[in-house]
Amino acid sequence: MEYVIEMLNIRKEFPGVVANDDITMQVKKGEIHALLGENGAGKSTLMNVLFGLYQPEKGEIRINNERVNITNPNIANDLGIGMVHQHFMLVEPFTVTQNIILGSEPTRKSGKIDIKRAEKEIRELSDRYGLKVDPTAKISDISVGMQQRVEILKTLYRGANILIFDEPTAVLTPQEIKELIEIMHALIREGKSIILITHKLKEIMEVCDRCTVMRKGKGIGTVDVKDTNVNELASLMVGRKVSFTTEKTLANPKEVVLQIADLFVKDTRKVELVKGLNLEIKAGEIVGIAGIDGNGQTELIEALTGLTKAESGTIKLRGKPITNLKPRKVTESGIGHIPQDRHKYGLVLDYPIGENMVLQTYYKEPFSKGTILNYKEIYKKATELIQEYDVRTPSAYTKASALSGGNQQKAIIGREIDRSPDLLIAAQPTRGLDVGAIEFIHKRLIEERDKGRAILLVSFELDEIMDVSDRIAVMFDGEVVAELNPEQTNEQELGLLMAGSQVNGAGENQ
Ligand SMILES: Nc1ncnc2c1ncn2[C@@H]1O[C@H](COP(=O)(O)OP(=O)(O)OP(=O)(O)O)[C@@H](O)[C@H]1O
Ligand SMILES: [Mg+2]
Secondary structure, eight states: OOEEEEEEEEEEEETTEEEEEEEEEEEETTOEEEEEEOTTSSHHHHHHHHTTSSOOSEEEEEETTEEEOOOSHHHHHHTTEEEEOSSOOOOTTSBHHHHHHTTSOOBOTTSOBOHHHHHHHHHHHHHHTTOOOOTTSBGGGSOHHHHHHHHHHHHHHTTOSEEEEESGGGGSOHHHHHHHHHHHHHHHHTTOEEEEEOSOHHHHHHHOSEEEEEETTEEEEEEEGGGOOHHHHHHHHHSSOOOOSOOOOOOOOOSEEEEEEEEEEEOTTSOEEEEEEEEEEETTEEEEEEOOTTSSHHHHHHHHTTSSOEEEEEEEETTEEOTTOOHHHHHHHTEEEEOSOIIIIIOOTTSBHHHHTTTTTTTSTTTEETTEEOHHHHHHHHHHHHHHTTOOOSOTTSBGGGSOHHHHHHHHHHHHHHTOOSEEEEESTTTTOOHHHHHHHHHHHHHHHHTTOEEEEEOSOHHHHHHHOSEEEEEETTEEEEEEOGGGOOHHHHHHHHTTOOOTTTTOOO
16 A cells, blocks of 8 residues: 555544544655644644644554554654654754754763764754754754754654654745755655645645645545645635635825834844834834844834833834833833734733733733732633634633644734734734634734724735735845835835845835
8 A cells, every 4th residue: 555644534532622523644655745724623633643642532543554553752753753843842952963862862882972973963864855954053043944954853863754744834934935845855855755734825736745624623635736726725624715815995094103213122142133223103004024034023023012122212102102111011002912922922821711812901900800800801801802813712711722823823813903002013913824814814904904003014924915014114134124015016026125135216115
């Protein structure tokens, strides 16, 4: 038989939800097999079953035609299965090599760990697959893209033949995505097989051979990618037609809400990354920041939200200076923030999702009186938001950590929009969301704009910037180098500006 992996009639339940209901997925040797489905459909769960993190209640798994019992990840490793998780699992203060060998350290005769040998082996592996990883670098010093490659190397070092990637491109920049695709092709050439979870349908069309579709815990079927298209894939997963263009009327900008003048901000390593930035956003408009990662976007947002102190310059909200206020004061002055890193700043994972829905307002009426929390009001509000934003969870009392990645994100977006801030900062708001949810969130952002909010959108997805923004500010080397009307520009021009080239006429729009 030609299958390297067969997952047959898998069932996996959690309290209140059947995450996998009779799922069958068969992967051929040497293929890139996509696993597609809405947020909460059960994709990560199915892969965690394959990797031995969860035990299924029913069903069987076969590897190269032999029935196996994968009761823990070590057994998965021994069977040649490796997984690159949705949220990485690296130890930050350790080096690349220390992370990779953790748990399977090579030793000398004396019993001591042989770091040099490991470094050499890792360097060889890295060269063979074009990963360009430095085995001696510290995890905390390398980019997210590089960290992901360390996760890939970790699986290869343990001899993986079957690699599972859970939404690997969600955290990458467009350039890093191109490189990852090359790496995946190199892996296939060396005889590996790949399972790829992604919400980006274009990616599936570009790199995958076949695609298995799930919807609400059930298997919808497997299609040959060459016989399908983006629209069909979308309707298979969502169960209805999805529109890919965002309908919107012209903006009607009013008074200035946010005013940033001559702002300078340093990053955590004291390197100046925002260098004299000027930008204004008016009520009733969406300004999209286009820029390659590392040009000061993160530091700009951190300064706006009070997470980092500005070195100099001023930030005003409706004419009032808010420069260097504490995060809670910033929130109270009227700024909402959908953070880029949802685990670091967005949620308290150990708390119920319901309580996470009032993280900024729990200390106020009606959610508390004095120091006493009013849980009835808190859960009433939470239940409303959960419905409105289609946050799929068994209940409002479920811990945030038990929600799927995309549903965690929808919860944060709902919470931040609902507070009706004067200024909403949305950093990579649709990262990890399925096509249906993206459509919904874009609509909501435009509705908020039309209610007179000012919206700052930061995204690496140029499609999103072009579709949703009323004005595009290109950020390069810590400054806004051009402001463009999305109707009068294109991806080529944006790409050049983002890379620091001068383009004739740019910056004269608006
Ligand atoms: N550890 C857990 N405890 C309880 N419920 C869980 C747990 N992990 C997942 N679930 C539930 O199982 C269902 C499927 O979740 P899963 O993470 O597999 O979805 P997904 O398809 O990967 O979605 P996404 O695209 O958002 O990542 C969801 O309803 C989720 O809330
Ligand atoms: Mg998932």
